[in-house]
Amino acid sequence: MALLEIENLHTYYGYVHALKGINLTVEEGEIVTLIGANGAGKTTTLRTISGLIRPREGRIVFDGQEIQGMPAHKIVQMGICHAPEGRQIFSTLTVMENLNMGAYTLGGDKETIEENRRRVFDLFPRLEERKNQLGGTLSGGEQQMLTIGRALMSRPRLLMLDEPSLGLAPLLVKTIFEIIKEINQRGVTILLVEQNARAALKIAHRGYVLETGRVVLSGPAQELLQDERVRKAYLGER
């Protein structure tokens, strides 16, 4: 049984029909990437899974349990963590406080929190150097690290990353993708939304291509990298 199974998901913003029947599965241990043009519905898919928006139709099954319609904070408790698009850190909280917020569901379990913080600092030593600085004073790249690090603090089973490489310098993009791979190798299943389709497909096991709220193509990442349509539309080749 897959860790995450999505069936016929329909989500609306008022009258805007943003997701028009998405089907998608993520197996335990995989990196699955969701690629597509601006406005295709990638962020909406993640927001629907994490409970920020209610779908109008369809099922989301996580670890054998239906979670559509559950409040977002309950979904986090089940082990799904969503690092949102655009470095949405808490700007007037310190780096430490931001990380502590990531561990909110762990309550007062100081030991586990400390252990998780250690792992995050191992992955992002820069965050440790900046731990008493306010989130809003970090550089863009550091804020992106904080967004990912914070999402890891609850030690989720499924980590959903929304455009982690957006607006970063090429060297840092490479680092971030390496870190995502490493997080996965440490046992976290990953659903990765990316504009940078090539980099995402290179580290992913499988991929889905979204177009105006529908999955138009899916398969092993290697195959998608070779696919004529993908190469033309998303990898900038002709």
Place this chain on the structure above:
Amino acid sequence: MQFLQQLVNGITIGAFYALVALGYTMVYGVLKLINFAHGDLFMWGAYLGLTGLTVALAALGYTTPWAILPVVIFVMTSVALMGVLVERIAYRPLRSAGRLAPVISALGVAFILESLARNVYGASWKTYPQGLTPSGGLVLAGGVRVSLMQIIVLVASFLLMAGLYLFVHRTRVGTAMRAVSLDHDVSRLMGVDVDRIIMIVFLIGPGLGGVAGLIVALYYGSFDFTLGWIFGLKAFIAAILGGIGNIPGAMLGGMLLGIIETLGAGYMSPQWKDVIAYIILILILIFRPTGLLGERVAEKL
């Protein structure tokens, strides 16, 4: 000497404003809503305090300042519960209805609470039982008098504010409160039950406001149903002065407003007190719209 005396009196009044301003600022923090009902919740603290004291003294059969202690707890819990009820009934259903609807709803609740007080307790001035507040006090160098009541007011306010500050900055729930003030959705993604945090804010703000109502009524001895609107508006100005949404700002704004107002009344004339307060408000809005400690961090949409 007159200056120092006015300063002492101003700080006392400032402490009242600060306690009430905290309620405005905390609710604004998490909901970006001016809770216009807050002044009237504060006033209900004064009325419930009157009822509580009357009952307590009748039960005891004699007058003692200790009767105030159980009444503090009674007032704090009842006004806190009123606050939570107001949020549930008047604000929560309008959470996604834009910025204007909740403000209108808040004004409606303010009028309801005020009319309710007038209908239940009558429109006449109410007087607190005599002999409850300690008399006496200290005479400092230069003949400046500080009454025992002023000392108690200041110590109590300081303890309440210090407690709140520590709660907001040192605890997990307090940190979540600051996170919710910044972004509801991202807080949800951290596993925060945002509705619960908002409920806690509506327990603490009105709880403090209710106690402030009791203290103010004890300090002045009498009040009527206009207390909520007049005093509430001043506390609201204090919150804006300090930077709405900012907790230390509310404390600072309250103190400053109390001091400036008292000095103004002392050196000019008491009739000018309110004029001074509102001129200050307008000046701040013109020159520093974010308030003294308000953050200039760009607000996310």
